Amino acid sequence: MTLLASYHIFVKEFVSEFRTRYALNALLMFVVTTLSIILFSIGHDSPTQEILSGTLWIVIFFSAMSGLSRTFVAEEERGTSLTLRLLTNSTSVYSGKLIYNFILILALSIIIAIAYLLLIKEFSVKTYSIFWLTIFLGSAGLASASTILAAIIAKANTKGTLFPVLAFPILLPLLLTCINATKLSVDGAFFSEAIKEFQILISFAIVMVTTSLLVFDFVWKD
Amino acid sequence: MKIWLKIAVSIWLTGIIIAGIAFPMVKAPETWWQFPLIPGLEEKARNIIFHVPISWATVVAFIMAMVNGILYLRKKDIDYDLRSVSSAGLGLLLCVLATLTGAIWAKFNWGSFWNWDPRQTSIFILLLIYGAYFVLRSAIDEEERRATLSSVYSIIAGVTVPFFIFVMPRIMSGLHPGSLGDEQGKGPVLEFKMAPNMLIVFFASLIGFTALYFWMYSLKIRTMRIERQIQQQIEIN
Numbered sequence: 001m002t003l004l005a006s007y008h009i010f011v012k013e014f015v016s017e018f019r020t021r022y023a024l025n026a027l028l029m030f031v032v033t034t035l036s037i038i039l040f041s042i043g044h045d046s047p048t049q050e051i052l053s054g055t056l057w058i059v060i061f062f063s064a065m066s067g068l069s070r071t072f073v074a075e076e077e078r079g080t081s082l083t084l085r086l087l088t089n090s091t092s093v094y095s096g097k098l099i100y101n102f103i104l105i106l107a108l109s110i111i112i113a114i115a116y117l118l119l120i121k122e123f124s125v126k127t128y129s130i131f132w133l134t135i136f137l138g139s140a141g142l143a144s145a146s147t148i149l150a151a152i153i154a155k156a157n158t159k160g161t162l163f164p165v166l167a168f169p170i171l172l173p174l175l176l177t178c179i180n181a182t183k184l185s186v187d188g189a190f191f192s193e194a195i196k197e198f199q200i201l202i203s204f205a206i207v208m209v210t211t212s213l214l215v216f217d218f219v220w221k222d
Numbered sequence: 223m224k225i226w227l228k229i230a231v232s233i234w235l236t237g238i239i240i241a242g243i244a245f246p247m248v249k250a251p252e253t254w255w256q257f258p259l260i261p262g263l264e265e266k267a268r269n270i271i272f273h274v275p276i277s278w279a280t281v282v283a284f285i286m287a288m289v290n291g292i293l294y295l296r297k298k299d300i301d302y303d304l305r306s307v308s309s310a311g312l313g314l315l316l317c318v319l320a321t322l323t324g325a326i327w328a329k330f331n332w333g334s335f336w337n338w339d340p341r342q343t344s345i346f347i348l349l350l351i352y353g354a355y356f357v358l359r360s361a362i363d364e365e366e367r368r369a370t371l372s373s374v375y376s377i378i379a380g381v382t383v384p385f386f387i388f389v390m391p392r393i394m395s396g397l398h399p400g401s402l403g404d405e406q407g408k409g410p411v412l413e414f415k416m417a418p419n420m421l422i423v424f425f426a427s428l429i430g431f432t433a434l435y436f437w438m439y440s441l442k443i444r445t446m447r448i449e450r451q452i453q454q455q456i457e458i459n
Contacts, residue, residue: 148378152371156361165357169350170378173385176343200389204382211381215374218295222370 002095005088009096016074023104027067031112034059039119052123053182056116057175060138062164063112064105068146069163071097072154081154090220094147094213101150102143109139126188134181134194137201141174144208151219174204231437235430241423242271251417258417269327271424275431277320280348281383282435283313287355288380291373303369304450306376307359308442312435314352321345344386351379 017023038055075081084093113135116123125131146167153162181197247259247267260267290306293299324342325335336342358375362368 145378148374152358152375155367155371156358157363162358162361166354166375169347169354170382172343172347172350173382173390176390200385204385207381208378211378215295215377218370219374222367 002089002092005092006095006099009084009088009093010099013097013100017104023067023070027063027108028111030063030066031059031108031115034062035112035115035119042120042122046122049123049186050183052120053186054179056113056123056182057138057179059112059116060109061142061171061175063108064139064142064146065164065167067104067108068101068143068150069153071101071147071150073150076154085220090217091213093220094151094216097150098143098147098209098212101147102140105143105146106136106139109135123186125185127185127191127194129191130181130185130189130194133198134178134185134201137198137205138174138178140205141178141201141208142171144205144212145170145174148208148212148216148219151216155219155222174201177201177204227433228437231430231433234426235434238271238423238427238430242268242427245423251419254419257420266327266330267420269323271420271427273320273323273327274424275427276316276323277345278428279431279435280313280316280320280345282432283309283316283439284348284351284380284383286439287313288376291376294369294373295377298366300365300369300450301447303365303373304446305439305443306369306373308446309439310352310355310376312438312442314349314356316435317345317349317352321349340386340390344390347386348383355379 038059072081075084113131117125149163149166149170153166156162177197177200181194181201184194184197241255245255245257247257247265249259251258257267286309287306290302290309294302294306321342324345328337328339328342329335332339355372355375359368359372362371
């Protein structure tokens with residue numbers, strides 16, 4: 001029952017997004033803008049791989065912030081949150097939104113990563129398995145923490161600026177680990193060397209989703 | 223807090239401050255009031271009696287804020303929210319103090335005020351979490367909604383704390399004892415290799431600062447309760 005309901009929530013998110021394509025278009029433009037700023041500022045210099053793996057995650061983090069903050073704000077603005085509250089339980093709302101956010105941010109990160117690899121010559125990944133697994137697990141972590149925070153800020157007064165402020169300290173262990181793992185992939189480390197990073201990323205996502213499931217009810221029913 | 227407990231905490235902490243600052247550090251300690259001189263640390267080692275207990279109290283304050291947040295969500299009694307915000311306010315103060323004492327120590331031992339050592343990073347994150355907590359609170363007008371959402375935020379932030387305390391120092395190399403690259407760093411809890419008399423003062427200081435935190439905490443709760451009552455009186459009139 002919950003599974004079916006969360007699937008329906010997911011489909012609803014997807015359909016309502018594709019009707020307007022607001023978030024998708026805005027996000028793609030955001031990615032293009034930030035990437036071109038990075039390209040302009042690099043110019044003819046050749047920055048180190050460490051700096052480049054850092055900037056990759058800066059782009060992913062801020063595009064995730066601007067994309068995912070609207071998850072629940074849109075419900076409040078359109079006044080559809082009451083209907084959702086009547087029709088289904090909070091767990092399925094959370095899991096539906098989480099899966100939608102995860103797929104959105106994963107697609108976005110993959111686009112950013114491909115664009116980054118193509119546009120910046122100095123950034124050459126040697127171990128692709130580490131690189132893509134980091135992108136995958138990093139997106140999972142970003143989505144897991146952002147969904148509950150988006151639910152919190154939807155109830156606050158100043159919605160726009162609050163999201164990155166709340167999210168940054170919570171996502172920092174994730175981002176640092178992701179940057180570390182990306183450095184490993186650039187340095188050409190073996191897959192087994194990055195196991196520790198992946199363990200942290202997986203446990204972060206699991207801890208976040210579990211806690212969110214426990215507390216989401218309070219935020220949603222408030 | 224009872225009056226005799228307050229007097230006891232005052233005397234206790236005065237003793238610790240005197241012991242921490244005034245006990246001489248000599249190469250070969252002979253009496254109980256002489257600390258051994260540690261090469262490389264010298265007189266700077268005294269800071270451990272103040273810096274570490276303050277950092278510890280910061281974490282205690284954070285845990286108290288989170289526990290009261292959980293209790294608020296369970297009981298829906300606004301008093302728990304007052305406790306939570308009191309503890310968070312004190313935690314912010316202690317966090318700033320821990321950062322400052324740490325930065326000063328880092329300047330004289332490691333050469334610069336800030337090195338982005340894993341533990342410095344974690345205390346900085348804790349500072350950001352406290353900041354974000356108060357920003358969130360100021361963004362919500364309605365009392366109960368503010369209580370619920372800030373409780374949820376403190377829980378979400380609380381579950382990430384183990385990542386800073388236990389995970390980050392393991393994967394990043396750092397300067398604090400117990401970091402990656404330190405041969406003695408086997409676990410998150412250090413094996414204390416302090417002289418017995420210094421160890422006693424250190425643990426006494428831990429107890430003293432924790433007691434001081436609870437004293438300030440009870441004062442803060444009382445003022446918060448009174449403030450809330452006055453606010454309600456104003457609204458009624």
